[in-house]
Amino acid sequence: MDYVLTPELDMLRRAIREFVEGVIEPRAMQIEDEDEVPDDIMEASRRLGLFGLSIPEEYGGLGLDMVGKCTLFTELGKTINGYTSIIGAHNGIGSVGIVAFGTKEQKMKYLPKMASGEWIGAFALTEPQAGSNAAALKTTAVKKGDRYVLNGQKIYITNAPLAHVFTVMAVTDPEKGAKGITSFIVERDFPGFRVGHIEKKMGLHGSHTAQLFFDDMEVPEENVLGVAGDGYVNALKILANGRAGLAARCLGSCEYLLDKSVQYAHERVQFGKPIFEQQIIQHYLAEMATEIELLRSFVHRVAWMTDQGMNVVKEAAMLKLYGSEVYNRIADKAVQIHGGLGYIAEYPIERFYRDARITRIYEGTSEIQKNIIAAQLHKEYQRRQPE
Structure with missing residues (x-):
């Protein structure tokens, strides 16, 4: 590489x-x-x-x-x-x-x-009863002539209030389970489409999340994305593709927090000397720097593997899991280093601490990433067994 x-x-x-x-x-x-x-x-x-x-x-x-x-x-x-x-x-x-x-x-x-940027994009998969269990969708899409009629709702959709174009997953054949889900390109001005109220969140202020409602919304047949019935597989591929990018954003936030923490440790004086001279602070910073370096290497590796066309299902899940967990650990240490200032809303450390928490949840929780990793390990084990 x-x-x-x-x-x-x-x-x-x-x-x-x-x-x-x-x-x-x-x-x-x-x-x-x-x-x-x-x-x-x-x-x-x-x-x-x-x-x-x-x-x-x-x-x-x-x-x-x-x-x-x-x-x-x-x-x-x-x-x-x-x-x-x-x-x-x-x-x-x-x-x-x-x-x-x-x-x-x-x-x-x-x-x-x-x-x-004239049209902003969003991805609509999660429903009230289908979050981590993405195959349990209730939104339906019924074929009528040259159109599909969608009914149902989505929740926690990032960019929903801004977006004009939505990739929406809906059930076209309930008898086939996950193989009966199809992905559609939906436009904001389709009749029967409605954006719900904007959720008030712990963090990510400025980024708006809302519900979507489909009430007999008609989608032209030519707006089927990919092959009918491949929606679940498409969703998994889309999510896997995005995990390296999300981890890279976590990496940037970690670098920011480390820089701020090193600066503060040199400026903050306690007991007659900068707190940087306290061994426990040095250890915190050393741990942060080490985890950041490992995350940086991991991001580069998975990104490179993706560009080479390799199968990165396991590695992307590992990266998303590791990147989000590292971000949360480093945000916590940054607050501890900054002490009371790290808990004050007027200073950015508190904001990053709140923002970090969602990374272990959205685009696949940490627990789901572990399930994916374990499933891939199982497949690798089976392939190694003699026939």
């Missing part, structure tokens, strides 16, 4: 870093307090190409590979996670399904506007 960035990617990384430090970070507390990303920041993000990271150049995007996306997601992770979640969800689970499974006509219709 080559960890040396191309000049073009390094230039883009530097541009993103300058954007984060010069535009986003100075207004991070405004976003946090108002629970809204200002329009001018969204527009600046569009001009910078941040909504087209996953979309091929022929459709107006940057067409980055996974190594490239993870490089930029790491930089984006160094600012308020609510903003980063909007960009990450759009470039990840919100658009990769159309890129991977869409027809030429679907790509021509949706991807250019998604690449420009």
Whole structure:
């Protein structure tokens, strides 16, 4: 694996870093307090190409590979996670399904506007009775002529209030279980589509999550994404594809917290000397730095494997599990190092501590990642057995 960035990617990384430090970070507390990303920041993000990271150049995007996306997601992770979640969800689970499974006509219709940020993408899988058990969907899609009629609801959908394009999973054949689920491209203005109230969350302020309701919503047959009945498999592939990117965002947040903690440890004086000179603080920082270095290597490896076309189901699950758990441990240590200041809302450490918690839940809980890893180990064991 080559960890040396191309000049073009390094230039883009530097541009993103300058954007984060010069535009986003100075207004991070405004976003946090108002629970809204200002329009001018969204527009600046569009001009910078941040909504087209996953979309091929022929459709107006940057067409980055996974190594490239993870490089930029790491930089984006160094600012308020609510903003980063909007960009990450759009470039990840919100658009990769159309890129991977869409027809030429679907790509021509949706991807250019998604690449420009005119249309934002979202992914709609979770339901009140179907979270970790994604095969237990209740939303139905009944074929009527050249259309499907959808009825049901989704919950906890990131970008729902902003999005125009949704990748929606619905049951087309209840008798087939997981093999009876189909994925659809749904537009916001389809009759019968409704976005519910915005949830008030512990963290990720600025990124809005809401319910979706489908009441006899008609979807043209040409909006079936991939093959009918492959929706569950598509969902798993879409989620697996996004795990490296999510871990990269966790990596960026961890780097931010370590930098802030090292700085504070040198500036904060107790018992007549900087707390950095206390061995326990040194140990905290050493543990944080070590875990960050391991996470960085893991992100690069899984991203590289993805770009080589390797099967990364197990490794992506491991990475999502490890990245989210590391982020939570480092956020906790950062609060401890900062003491009372780390618990005060006016300082960013408290915000990162709250934002970190969701990473162990969304896009597959830590427990589900362990199930996936164990299932893959079982498959590997079976393949090694003599026939």
